[in-house]
Amino acid sequence: MDSYNKKNFSSDQDIKWCPGCGNYSILKQVQTILPEIGFPKEKIVFVSGIGCSSRFPYYMDTFGLHGIHGRAPALATGIKLANPDLNVWIITGDGDGLSIGGNHLIHLLRRNLDVNILLFNNEIYGLTKGQHSPTSKLGFKTKSSPLGTIDNPFNPLSLVLGAGASFIARTTDRDPKHLREMLLRAQEHRGTSFLEIYQNCNVFNDGVFENFTEKSKKVNQTLYLKQGELMRFGSKKQYGIRLDGIYPKVISLQESSYSFSDIWTHDENDRTKAEILTRFFGTPGYEKFPRPFGVFYKEERPTYDMLFHDQISLAQKNHPMSLDILLSGDLHCKI
Amino acid sequence: MIFKKILEQVTILFAGNSGDGIQFIGRQFTNTSAFLGNNLSTLSDFPAEIRAPRDTLAGISGFQIHFGSVEITSPGDFFDVLVVMNAAALKKNFPFLKKGGKIIANTMGFTSKSLQLAGYTPDVDPLKELYDYDVYPLDMIGHSHKLLQNFNISQKDKEVAKNMFALGFIYWLYSRPLGYTEYCLKQIFKKNTKLLQANLNVLRAGYNFGEISETERFIVKSSNRPSGIYRNVTGNQSITLGLATAAIQAGLNLFYAGYPITPASDLLNYFASYKNLGIKSFQAEDEISAITSAIGASYAGDLGVTGTSGPGMALKQEGLGLAFMLELPLVIINVQRGGPSTGLPTKTEQSDLLQAIYGCHGEVSIPVLAPSSPSRAFTVAFYAAKIAIEHMTPVILLSDGYLANGSELWRFPKTYQLDTICPPFLKNSKNYSPYQRDEIGVRRWVKPGLAGYEHRIGGLEKEDETGNISYDPKNHEKMVKLRQKKIDFIKKKWPKPRIDSGKKTGKLLILSWGSTYGIVRAAIKILLSEGKSVSHSHLEYIYPLPNGLDTILQNFKKVLIPELNNGQLIHIIRDQFLIDAIPFSKIQGIPFTIFEIVEKVREII
Numbered sequence: 001m002d003s004y005n006k007k008n009f010s011s012d013q014d015i016k017w018c019p020g021c022g023n024y025s026i027l028k029q030v031q032t033i034l035p036e037i038g039f040p041k042e043k044i045v046f047v048s049g050i051g052c053s054s055r056f057p058y059y060m061d062t063f064g065l066h067g068i069h070g071r072a073p074a075l076a077t078g079i080k081l082a083n084p085d086l087n088v089w090i091i092t093g094d095g096d097g098l099s100i101g102g103n104h105l106i107h108l109l110r111r112n113l114d115v116n117i118l119l120f121n122n123e124i125y126g127l128t129k130g131q132h133s134p135t136s137k138l139g140f141k142t143k144s145s146p147l148g149t150i151d152n153p154f155n156p157l158s159l160v161l162g163a164g165a166s167f168i169a170r171t172t173d174r175d176p177k178h179l180r181e182m183l184l185r186a187q188e189h190r191g192t193s194f195l196e197i198y199q200n201c202n203v204f205n206d207g208v209f210e211n212f213t214e215k216s217k218k219v220n221q222t223l224y225l226k227q228g229e230l231m232r233f234g235s236k237k238q239y240g241i242r243l244d245g246i247y248p249k250v251i252s253l254q255e256s257s258y259s260f261s262d263i264w265t266h267d268e269n270d271r272t273k274a275e276i277l278t279r280f281f282g283t284p285g286y287e288k289f290p291r292p293f294g295v296f297y298k299e300e301r302p303t304y305d306m307l308f309h310d311q312i313s314l315a316q317k318n319h320p321m322s323l324d325i326l327l328s329g330d331l332h333c334k335i
Numbered sequence: 336m337i338f339k340k341i342l343e344q345v346t347i348l349f350a351g352n353s354g355d356g357i358q359f360i361g362r363q364f365t366n367t368s369a370f371l372g373n374n375l376s377t378l379s380d381f382p383a384e385i386r387a388p389r390d391t392l393a394g395i396s397g398f399q400i401h402f403g404s405v406e407i408t409s410p411g412d413f414f415d416v417l418v419v420m421n422a423a424a425l426k427k428n429f430p431f432l433k434k435g436g437k438i439i440a441n442t443m444g445f446t447s448k449s450l451q452l453a454g455y456t457p458d459v460d461p462l463k464e465l466y467d468y469d470v471y472p473l474d475m476i477g478h479s480h481k482l483l484q485n486f487n488i489s490q491k492d493k494e495v496a497k498n499m500f501a502l503g504f505i506y507w508l509y510s511r512p513l514g515y516t517e518y519c520l521k522q523i524f525k526k527n528t529k530l531l532q533a534n535l536n537v538l539r540a541g542y543n544f545g546e547i548s549e550t551e552r553f554i555v556k557s558s559n560r561p562s563g564i565y566r567n568v569t570g571n572q573s574i575t576l577g578l579a580t581a582a583i584q585a586g587l588n589l590f591y592a593g594y595p596i597t598p599a600s601d602l603l604n605y606f607a608s609y610k611n612l613g614i615k616s617f618q619a620e621d622e623i624s625a626i627t628s629a630i631g632a633s634y635a636g637d638l639g640v641t642g643t644s645g646p647g648m649a650l651k652q653e654g655l656g657l658a659f660m661l662e663l664p665l666v667i668i669n670v671q672r673g674g675p676s677t678g679l680p681t682k683t684e685q686s687d688l689l690q691a692i693y694g695c696h697g698e699v700s701i702p703v704l705a706p707s708s709p710s711r712a713f714t715v716a717f718y719a720a721k722i723a724i725e726h727m728t729p730v731i732l733l734s735d736g737y738l739a740n741g742s743e744l745w746r747f748p749k750t751y752q753l754d755t756i757c758p759p760f761l762k763n764s765k766n767y768s769p770y771q772r773d774e775i776g777v778r779r780w781v782k783p784g785l786a787g788y789e790h791r792i793g794g795l796e797k798e799d800e801t802g803n804i805s806y807d808p809k810n811h812e813k814m815v816k817l818r819q820k821k822i823d824f825i826k827k828k829w830p831k832p833r834i835d836s837g838k839k840t841g842k843l844l845i846l847s848w849g850s851t852y853g854i855v856r857a858a859i860k861i862l863l864s865e866g867k868s869v870s871h872s873h874l875e876y877i878y879p880l881p882n883g884l885d886t887i888l889q890n891f892k893k894v895l896i897p898e899l900n901n902g903q904l905i906h907i908i909r910d911q912f913l914i915d916a917i918p919f920s921k922i923q924g925i926p927f928t929i930f931e932i933v934e935k936v937r938e939i940i
Contacts, residue, residue, distance in 0.1 A: 011791065013803065042786040047631070058791050058804065063783035065634055066793025067627065068657050074624040078631025078639060079783070081615055082590055086635065086783055104627075107620035308615070315610035323583050326612060327576060327747040331515060332566040333372045335558055 004035035011061040022173035022199035029180045039087040046089045047076045052127050053093040053120035070101020073108040076115050084305040088115040094135040095125050106163035111304035112191045119196050124205035156196050158278040166191035169295040172198040174213040191303050212291050225294030230263040233290045268298050339552045344403025346411035351420025353396040354386045356498040361398025367515045368402045369567030372557030375402040378410035379740040383680045390452040392423050404556040408853030412928040420444050422453035437469040443476040475500040479537050486533050496537040503541020510554050568745040570709040570738035575605040577716030582638045585756035590632035591640045592617040592625040597680045598736040599670040602642040622647040626654035633663040636782035642668035656695045657794050664723040671735040673924045682924025683736035686900040691731045692878050698815045700822040703878035705733040707852035710745035721756045727777050737926050738850040769802035776821030829881040837870025842940045844891035848874040858932035
């Protein structure tokens with residue numbers, strides 16, 4: 001197992017994503033972390049639905065199942081319940097996971113099946129050549145919204161936290177180091193890990209996340225979350241987030257009487273605070289807040305696959321049954 | 336000792352408000368009769384609402400049982416006995432009571448208000464006008480109240496117990512023991528001794544009422560079937576047992592995923608109760624997730640199974656296509672109900688046959704099986720799983736509401752008597768390719784976990800053998816034909832079609848499929864006794880059509896195809912054999928009656 005390297009996880013298939021697509025970076029980081037996680041590759045399964053991101057399994061030299069649009073969580077549920085020893089990854093996108101497959105996604109999260117979800121969010125339908133997605137910003141003009149969209153986008157992390165996710169985190173394709181760290185954290189978590197990856201579609205929605213990826217802009221507009229550390233950002237870390245009751249505020253350490261003790265310390269285990277953090281989404285009232293990246297929330301709770309198999313084992317132990325007894329029923333007659 | 340008259344067969348209908356426990360007492364009487372070794376056939380007919388408006392014709396729930404010592408293949412056209420809880424139940428079912436039949440009536444259900452709701456003249460008690468019938472007006476509620484006056488239970492519980500009085504009395508009338516029902520009540524009211532005692536008291540009071548009533552009693556002897564051990568089984572139950580048995584026989588775990596839907600919910604309920612057998616059951620968030628998670632389970636090496644009815648089947652079409660494209664085993668049960676759309680959720684129909692055969696987009700070919708009776712459902716479900724596993728394909732099992740809730744006596748097999756099932760797992764292959772096929776066109780089933788055989792499969796068209804994505808025009812055509820050929824091969828495994836009753840040649844052949852079997856068989860018996868030149872052949876293995884059916888059809892001048900739809904099998908038969916078969920449709924949400932079939936045949940020959 002120790003002898004695995006990145007190459008061991010590259011399949012022999014030609015990669016057919018557009019040159020410059022953010023997916024390459026994600027593929028590379030996934031292939032890099034897998035040798036480290038200690039799973040033999042025959043026990044790793046990549047499952048996907050439909051969309052650019054969903055071609056991912058074909059490029060991994062593990063077991064892989066490219067399913068139907070939005071249904072990867074359902075496929076993964078069957079796989080994990082059939083064989084809980086498998087290490088299962090769901091690769092999905094904003095259209096696949098949040099639109100056509102939204103129902104499966106929220107139910108997977110509430111059940112807390114022990115799988116990892118990587119949601120590649122590029123705020124566009126790429127494979128169908130540029131229609132607005134459920135994460136496209138309000139007013140966004142696309143082929144299917146020539147006058148701009150009139151439907152509010154989902155706030156994915158807010159949605160999944162509401163659905164009962166036990167691990168939520170955000171990263172980008174442009175920050176390989178952070179991406180790698182988040183992949184490892186997601187993999188480490190027992191239960192459903194939800195990792196949103198801001199992914200640039202350089203053909204149909206180029207630069208949609210540049211505020212959070214371009215060096216000059218990101219410094220004032222991103223907040224990197226670290227467990228137990230103060231929430232500070234800015235070129236000189238001069239800004240901080242302060243909680244005023246239940247209301248967050250951006251404060252400047254330079255221009256006021258605030259000190260470090262006024263700044264909020266990140267606690268991944270605090271659900272209420274995680275809910276506040278997910279609202280840093282540029283929506284009215286939150287325009288001035290930086291976009292958080294990192295692990296927002298994690299919680300240890302029993303996984304669905306464990307509970308599922310425990311019930312079966314317990315029933316088999318407490319009320320053992322043989323097929324012959326089941327067939328004969330509790331009432332029969334001799335003729 | 337009172338003289339008991341021996342009867343060969345009896346048909347009883349229990350009817351009352353939905354909520355009166357009609358289905359419960361019907362099943363109790365059925366299981367007790369099965370315990371005595373009677374042949375039997377039952378029919379449940381209930382409203383889609385849990386508590387439909389009381390005492391109205393629309394709110395009547397009915398349970399019909401035809402039992403006897405002679406062959407019984409249908410629930411019977413006419414009743415010998417009506418057990419009615421109110422006037423509406425009498426009004427609705429009286430036309431089907433045989434002349435001189437018995438009416439056991441709950442008198443409190445005949446108040447002037449109830450009479451009015453049922454459409455009778457409010458002040459005239461119809462029970463007193465039925466001179467040619469054997470009427471037993473029983474004050475069931477009065478008896479219950481009197482018996483339970485010192486019981487500290489609610490007024491409502493005392494009233495509900497009235498069905499036990501009716502059951503006790505009818506047990507006495509047909510000389511049945513109370514033991515099974517007493518056992519069941521003890522299970523149900525394990526934690527409420529008061530309600531247990533109350534129900535037991537009323538049941539026994541109904542029985543004792545018979546003892547002092549100086550009424551004529553009857554005996555229906557046990558069946559003349561081959562000796563063996565038998566039990567009662569419903570269609571839904573039988574399917575779950577057949578599939579569980581097949582999985583165990585194949586050495587696989589069974590993964591059942593379902594979403595609650597009438598009349599298929601019992602499949603999910605039964606599988607959920609087989610946890611102690613190692614069966615995995617999963618209540619999915621929707622029908623789509625149910626089939627897709629079952630596909631995931633099959634991919635990972637379990638036998639994936641999903642079940643549903645009408646609207647749910649429509650939602651599963653996309654998943655069916657995926658399972659067919661991946662070439663993984665999967666069993667899909669469709670307990671058909673009246674459609675389209677929500678249609679008639681609690682009523683029976685055979686209107687999803689064409690959907691089963693032609694439903695998916697693209698060139699898809701999925702084997703379709705339809706059991707002919709509740710007990711046959713075990714065997715047919717077993718073979719559906721065997722075909723799915725050994726041929727790596729989804730298989731559709733078409734049941735229906737009548738079959739699902741109907742029950743009959745079943746001689747259950749011992750596990751050592753069962754056919755083998757061999758999953759096509761990979762055995763030592765150096766040059767493995769995911770879509771390499773054996774001589775019958777089947778690929779190997781390689782589940783995740785097998786080191787050195789990591790591979791990717793999906794819904795995109797694949798290159799022959801390697802399974803790599805391919806958009807090559809010629810390859811696509813080749814793959815479509817290869818997949819079709821694989822399914823066509825299955826017909827060689829089907830049992831040869833045969834004549835069920837009647838001669839091998841003649842004027843008319845009735846070709847039936849699915850749950851109409853028993854009724855057609857009973858009709859043929861009458862027609863043959865009249866000297867008619869008529870025969871019966873029945874299809875359980877419908878797609879691909881079995882070899883040899885053409886020879887059977889050619890030996891008759893005419894072919895009649897009765898179906899509970901607007902004509903579906905007939906299209907397939909006309910298409911395949913170019914014969915001018917005669918359709919016979921019934922689309923009323925209820926099975927054919929024997930009389931309807933007999934009359935239709937008399938009309939033709």
